[in-house]
Amino acid sequence: MKTAITEMFGIEHPIIQGGMHYVGFAEMAAAVSNAGGLGIITGLTQGTPEKLANEIARCRDMTDKPFGVNLTILPTLTPPDYPGLVKAVIDGGVKVVETAGRNPVELLPPLKDAGIKVIHKCTSVRHALKAQEIGCDAVSVDGFECGGHPGEDDVPNFILLPRAADELEIPFVSSGGMADGRSLVASLALGAQGMNMGTRFIATKEAPVHDNVKQAILKATELDTRLVMRPLRNTERVLNNAAVERLLAKEKALGDAITINDILPEVAGVYPKIMQEGAMDEGAWSCGMVAGLIHDIPTCKELIERIMREAEEIIARMQAMARA
Numbered sequence: 066m067k068t069a070i071t072e073m074f075g076i077e078h079p080i081i082q083g084g085m086h087y088v089g090f091a092e093m094a095a096a097v098s099n100a101g102g103l104g105i106i107t108g109l110t111q112g113t114p115e116k117l118a119n120e121i122a123r124c125r126d127m128t129d130k131p132f133g134v135n136l137t138i139l140p141t142l143t144p145p146d147y148p149g150l151v152k153a154v155i156d157g158g159v160k161v162v163e164t165a166g167r168n169p170v171e172l173l174p175p176l177k178d179a180g181i182k183v184i185h186k187c188t189s190v191r192h193a194l195k196a197q198e199i200g201c202d203a204v205s206v207d208g209f210e211c212g213g214h215p216g217e218d219d220v221p222n223f224i225l226l227p228r229a230a231d232e233l234e235i236p237f238v239s240s241g242g243m244a245d246g247r248s249l250v251a252s253l254a255l256g257a258q259g260m261n262m263g264t265r266f267i268a269t270k271e272a273p274v275h276d277n278v279k280q281a282i283l284k285a286t287e288l289d290t291r292l293v294m295r296p297l298r299n300t301e302r303v304l305n306n307a308a309v310e311r312l313l314a315k316e317k318a319l320g321d322a323i324t325i326n327d328i329l330p331e332v333a334g335v336y337p338k339i340m341q342e343g344a345m346d347e348g349a350w351s352c353g354m355v356a357g358l359i360h361d362i363p364t365c366k367e368l369i370e371r372i373m374r375e376a377e378e379i380i381a382r383m384q385a386m387a388r389a
């Protein structure tokens with residue numbers, strides 16, 4: 066399938082694996098890229114520019130296909146070394162960067178000078194337009210369904226994607242709630258040029274996370290995610306567990322007086338324990354409602370081939386319907 070996104074990134078299928086904290090290591094990105102999609106290493110998970118450079122080199126050893134790096138811009142008191150991370154991306158010869166979080170305007174000049182394509186992930190049409198205005202090449206439009214940070218507007222993809230299509234000139238991919246060939250065809254119908262998936266890619270053979278995480282996704286239904294940190298305007302969609310229930314009880318009890326310090330035990334430093342040790346109740350971890358559509362653990366190749374086969378079948382069925 067050829068779309069503006071496959072052309073822009075030099076990939077075979079219009080499917081992207083979004084950056085995921087403690088999931089987006091070289092093994093994940095290489096598996097997706099080798100399957101014809103665009104795999105993405107998560108920059109901040111690596112910690113330092115040196116470690117990111119090392120992860121990029123490891124990924125390059127595992128694939129000769131294009132892959133990207135996610136740079137999430139977080140509101141923190143001690144910001145990571147973004148210029149150093151950008152330099153590692155450029156020196157590593159990476160050709161695609163997925164930005165997310167805040168406005169990436171400060172990261173753009175060196176990336177653009179190096180000929181790197183930037184796809185900014187955002188959760189509203191106004192942020193997507195801003196990304197277009199500052200020179201991003203594409204956007205990833207992340208609906209309310211998504212795992213991770215859906216923003217504060219709560220607009221699901223059936224509205225958000227056609228709104229983006231009506232306003233944007235640069236190409237965009239759908240993100241949030243995407244799992245299969247139906248998702249891809251629907252995304253294309255709503256004006257996207259491809260789709261981005263997070264949660265679906267965690268439940269794959271190659272995802273470098275503990276099996277407990279994959280089993281938790283398989284067991285979950287679309288009713289099992291919760292929104293946390295809404296009072297802090299840092300809303301995150303996570304899979305429900307004991308820590309999340311504790312966190313929500315604190316939010317209820319403390320109301321508007323809550324601060325990040327009140328919930329540090331449930332959110333700070335929990336990802337390695339969950340993703341690597343499989344300690345599932347250690348804290349809140351991002352997971353999409355799409356868990357309700359995930360019932361198996363294929364390889365990335367099996368998953369992407371199945372999505373493309375299903376998509377082609379659906380399109381053929383629709384063409385037959387239109388002609389009837």
Ligand SMILES: Cc1cc2nc3c(=O)[nH]c(=O)nc-3n(C[C@H](O)[C@H](O)[C@H](O)COP(=O)(O)O)c2cc1C
Nearest residue numbers: 083084085086165211212213241242263264351353
């Ligand atoms: C476990 C997990 C960790 C994530 N970490 C990040 C991150 O560090 N940076 C980022 O930009 N997006 C992150 N995301 C969001 C994904 O890149 C993607 O936008 C989202 O998962 C799409 O929604 P879906 O899960 O319904 O497919 C994360 C998602 C998950 C599930």
